[in-house]
Amino acid sequence: MSLQDLYYNLRRRELRSNESLDEALQRRSARNETDRFRVARKSSDQLSQRRAIRVHSRGNMSEVCEFCGALYWKNEANSSKKYTKCCHDGKVRLPNLTEAPDLSKKETATIHRKQNTIDSIFENIMLHQSLHLWG
Numbered sequence: 604m605s606l607q608d609l610y611y612n613l614r615r616r617e618l619r620s621n622e623s624l625d626e627a628l629q630r631r632s633a634r635n636e637t638d639r640f641r642v643a644r645k646s647s648d649q650l651s652q653r654r655a656i657r658v659h660s661r662g663n664m665s666e667v668c669e670f671c672g673a674l675y676w677k678n679e680a681n682s683s684k685k686y687t688k689c690c691h692d693g694k695v696r697l698p699n700l701t702e703a704p705d706l707s708k709k710e711t712a713t714i715h716r717k718q719n720t721i722d723s724i725f726e727n728i729m730l731h732q733s734l735h736l737w738g
Contacts, residue, residue: 671696 670693
């Protein structure tokens with residue numbers, strides 16, 4: 604312990620010996636409150652670390668059903684080492700969609716219309732700003 608620390612401790616003892624009971628209680632209460640906050644924060648940090656989301660990955664879907672071409676992970680094969688959950692060994696055949704369903708068409712049209720509106724607003728803003736800059 605350094606000489607500076609000794610003087611500091613002596614000064615603190617002297618100040619504390621002269622303080623009233625109310626002042627001592629107030630000082631201790633503030634210290635206890637700080638300690639409670641520190642403990643609560645530490646336990647909260649530990650809890651949040653335990654709850655951290657861990658990354659989970661099965662890797663790439665590299666296996667292909669020989670009947671319909673659906674993709675699978677390697678460990679999804681059945682006992683005969685086949686991937687059959689999609690079409691049941693080719694027993695289920697779905698027709699190819701030649702045209703998108705009506706709902707899909709409607710949503711796509713709405714998206715394009717919104718994009719065109721956004722583009723025109725942006726162009727008008729640019730025109731408005733250039734008029735103020737040069738006008």
